[in-house]
Amino acid sequence: MESEEARAEMARLAAEIERHNRLYYEEAEPEISDADYDLLVRELRALEAGHPELVTPDSPTQLVGASPATHFAAVAHRVPMLSLGNGFTDDDVYEFDRRVRKLLGSDAPVEYAAEPKLDGLAIAVVYRDGRFTQAATRGDGSRGENVTATVAQIRGLPKRLAGAAPALLEVRGEIFMPLEGFRQLNEELTARGEKAFVNPRNAAAGSVRQLDPEVTRARPLELFVYGLGEAEPAATPDRQSELLGWLHSLGFATSPLATTVRGPEACLDYYRRLAAARASLPYQIDGVVYKVNRLDWQQRLGMVSRAPRWAIAHKFPAERAQTLLRDIIIQVGRTGALTPVADLEPITVGGVVVSRATLHNADEIERLDVRIGDTVEIQRAGDVIPQVLRVIESERPKDAKPFHFPTRCPCKLKTPVVREEDGVVRRCSGGLECPFQQVERLRYFVSRQAFDIEGLGGTHIENFWNDGLLKTPADLFRLKDHADALRQREGWGEQSVRTLLDAIEARRTIALDRFINALGIPTIGEATAKALAREYGDVDSWLEQMLQARRERQANDAPTKKEKAEAEIGPAYGRLCNVTDIGVTTADRIVAFFTEGHNVEIIRKLIAEVQVPPFRSARVAADSPFAGKTMVFTGTLSAMGRDEAEARAEALGAKVTGSVSKKTDYVVVGADAGSKARKAAELGVRTLSEDEWLQMSGAGA
Ligand code: IVH
16 A cells, blocks of 8 residues: 555544544443444554554554453353352351251252362353354353453364254353463463463453453463353253253363262262362362252243352462461562561472462561471462461471561662551651662552553563663653663564564553552542543643642741732642542642652653643443442452443442442442451441342442
8 A cells, every 4th residue: 555545544443443432431422332443443453554654643543452351252141151159168068058948848858969179260252053152251140241352262162063063152260270281381481581471360360351362372261161051953952960061062062070960968078078189289279169960940930130049159268378477578569568588398289389478567477476497377368469477386497587577678778667657557757769669659650550561560660770780761752762772682683672662652641540540649540540630630730739739738838928828729729629539638648749859850751751631531431329429349240350340330420439438328248248248238328239239339140
């Protein structure tokens, strides 16, 4: 295509995409499907790749956050993908069985299909005339993401079914990553300076929700199927156990540990057997599932909102292990907070090797009375950082060393550590001068929730920092001037330097809220950054207003009465205090950040390097029950991740906060909720179960 022609076509596509962005984000009335939208973006990308000289910085492909939150097209599940009710104790299982028998009106022991509960990613795979045609994630249970391209890369997934398969068949199962593959993958990622996955489940989900199927192909994924979505003509099995056998005969892998049992005692036997086998399995399971075996009885029992009455997940407790505490290390965070971390003799907990566990703070060390050389019990649960639970006193050696919390920062400046007046946090007083804080801030700056620069891991940042290539955020956008020096570094070559510089250039245009969040200003997280972006609209007014607020605040602190009276609460400071989420305390912390001339200089330099388009917030459905409400999410949600739920609440006009107070309107309580749910009850704040939340937010079936 001629240059002129290409330019015209690119302008046309850009305008078209922008129109759809507007329809999607501001009018909430998309005209085209996500798939068609993606097609437009891809067309534009392809043209841009062929004519890089014609790419304009305001092209929709250059804008972070301008494409839909998901890059995948949506798939509606014709039969909703349900979640499972949880049980934890023997009593929960007896209670489940009692309810089943009561509803069936039967006294005879019920036969259950007992299966391991695989800890991976739920998937629905569709076959037409025996050929694999589509794969979708569960999403909110009603709508998932189309991940056909990546799932097609899983070798264990049959592409053609064996024998006589129905014309239409939708099968459900779990994609997971075996432990050994997980370990190897993390090794490779770390060697490349990329971030390792926290656990096999995240690794599986991350590998499937991938834009590049080639990446998925290289990931060790497996699939066990356990159920049916729909079949046309209807499938013949009468029992869950037969269904598994039939699916197996069609070519699917099913769990070799699935079996049938009769009555609750036998369920518990199965549970204990699997609990004992758990540690030696090559993949992770987080419990077992009991399903009423007869499918006609399943029909009769039906479901309550999102979970079937005919099945229950009996969860294993979080995994624990005992190991030697070799040392206590102090980590300095980006705001200077000192966190003690236990350095452990490596130990496998639930298939994942753990060598670090958090000790939270100085008070926790005192409470546990933990000493170097102690044997400690640790716990690893899901996504959270492993924790030290207790000391095994009987194992304490004579020479165990009590830990003295440092009074100076472990960095080379050795600045004094101060204890915050109102809290347990101890902080390095070195501020931006502290090398640890500088590196941590840069790490945060490139992280996913900030500038999201792909392929720039923590080790790279640290090395670049040590060599003086990267001291402040603005330097990142000048790395391209050091391409030669980069290419000469060990482990770097032409291609990897190109890829990194491209990833950086791709972020030169950035949304205002991300820009603000990336700066790592104490007390400002994603939500506050968004509120500030909404309030101030563009980056120059925002900075100017922050500086004005600082001047007003300083005048207010002035020594003479006269000056004080003159200043009062100035308009800019007052405006800042009125922003959602910000009160006087937060405003003061923000203002304090701007009192450091150094910080302002860093921001100015960064602004000179990047483009920050004016902030446009999505128009919010005014009729949503959550519009203008303050909400807190706590505990584990099963239908959607916490991030997804919070984003949804925000899209419905709610303000999502992290702690429960009198001002909270709703607390959504997931499984294993703790203190926040209690606090809500104490304060009389309305709580919603996950089901209620799904119904009210329109995500319910
Ligand atoms: S049955 C109504 N069986 O657990 C049927 N689910 O909490 C719902 N899972 O989304 C699914 N192993 O991702 C079923 N043997 C198994 C399972 C299993 C793992 C997951 C699945 C589901 C979640 C429900």
